[in-house]
Amino acid sequence: MLADAKLDKLFEAISFVASQNANIHGALQNIKTMIGEDETRLRDLENDMSRAYLEIEKLREQVDGLSSVSRQQTTEFTVPGIPSTLPEKDDDAVIAGVLGRIGAERFLPDITRVRRMKPRNSASEFWTLLVVCKSSVVRDEIVCLKIQKGDIAVSDIIPNQASAAERKLFLNEWLPRPVHELLQEVRSKARARGYQRVWIRDGVIFVRKYSTAQRIQINSKSDIDKIA
Incomplete structure (x- = not known):
C-alpha cells in the first residue's frame, strides 16, 4: 500500500508538471501569435508609409506642375x-x-x-x-x-x-515676384557652386554646370538643393 501511495504522489507530480508545461506552451504560443500580429501590423504600417510617401511625391509633382503651368501662362x-x-x-x-x-x-x-x-x-x-x-x-x-x-x-x-x-x-x-526671387536664389547658389549657366524659359528656371552637363530644372525652393 505504501508503494501505491508513492506512485500516486509521483503521478500527481508528473501530472502537475505536465499541466504547467502545457500552460507554459500555451503562453508561448500566445506570445508568438502576438509577435506575429505585431509584425503584421508593422509591415502594414510600413506599406502604408510607403504608399503615403508615393502620394506625397505625386502631390508635390502636381503642385510643381500647376506652378509651372501658371508661370507659363504669363x-x-x-x-x-x-x-x-x-x-x-x-x-x-x-x-x-x-x-x-x-x-x-x-x-x-x-x-x-x-x-x-x-x-x-x-x-x-x-x-x-x-x-x-x-x-x-x-x-x-x-x-x-x-x-x-x-x-x-x-x-x-x-x-x-x-x-x-x-x-x-x-x-x-516678365517674371512674377515669387519666380524672380527664386531666380535670384538660384543664381546665387549656382555662382557659389561654379555653374556656368542659369536661364529661364516659359517661367521655368534651369541651370547647367558646364556646356555638356545635363540641365537641372528648378521648380521650387526645395529644388535648389539639386545645385551641388
Whole structure:
C-alpha cells in the first residue's frame, strides 16, 4: 500500500508538471501569435508609409506642375533701360521700333498694353516698360526673336538720348515676384557652386554646370538643393 501511495504522489507530480508545461506552451504560443500580429501590423504600417510617401511625391509633382503651368501662362515681357527723359507718349513707338528691329512687326496687333514700371529708386535715370501680349505664345516668340537678333543698342531705337548712348537694350520675359526671387536664389547658389549657366524659359528656371552637363530644372525652393 505504501508503494501505491508513492506512485500516486509521483503521478500527481508528473501530472502537475505536465499541466504547467502545457500552460507554459500555451503562453508561448500566445506570445508568438502576438509577435506575429505585431509584425503584421508593422509591415502594414510600413506599406502604408510607403504608399503615403508615393502620394506625397505625386502631390508635390502636381503642385510643381500647376506652378509651372501658371508661370507659363504669363503674357508679358519687359524692356528695361528706357531713359526717364523720354516722354511717356513715345513708349508705344519705342516698342514698335524694338519689334521692327528684331523682325517681329507682325506681332504689333497682338500688343494690348504698354506701361511704365515704377523703378525701385525714384531717382533712377532709367525706366522699364512692361508690355502685355495677347498670349504667352506671342510673348515667347518675341523673346526668341530678340535672342536670335542679339545685342541691340538703345541708341538704335531711341536716338538723341545721351544717357543711353552706350547702353544695350534688353528684352526679357516678365517674371512674377515669387519666380524672380527664386531666380535670384538660384543664381546665387549656382555662382557659389561654379555653374556656368542659369536661364529661364516659359517661367521655368534651369541651370547647367558646364556646356555638356545635363540641365537641372528648378521648380521650387526645395529644388535648389539639386545645385551641388
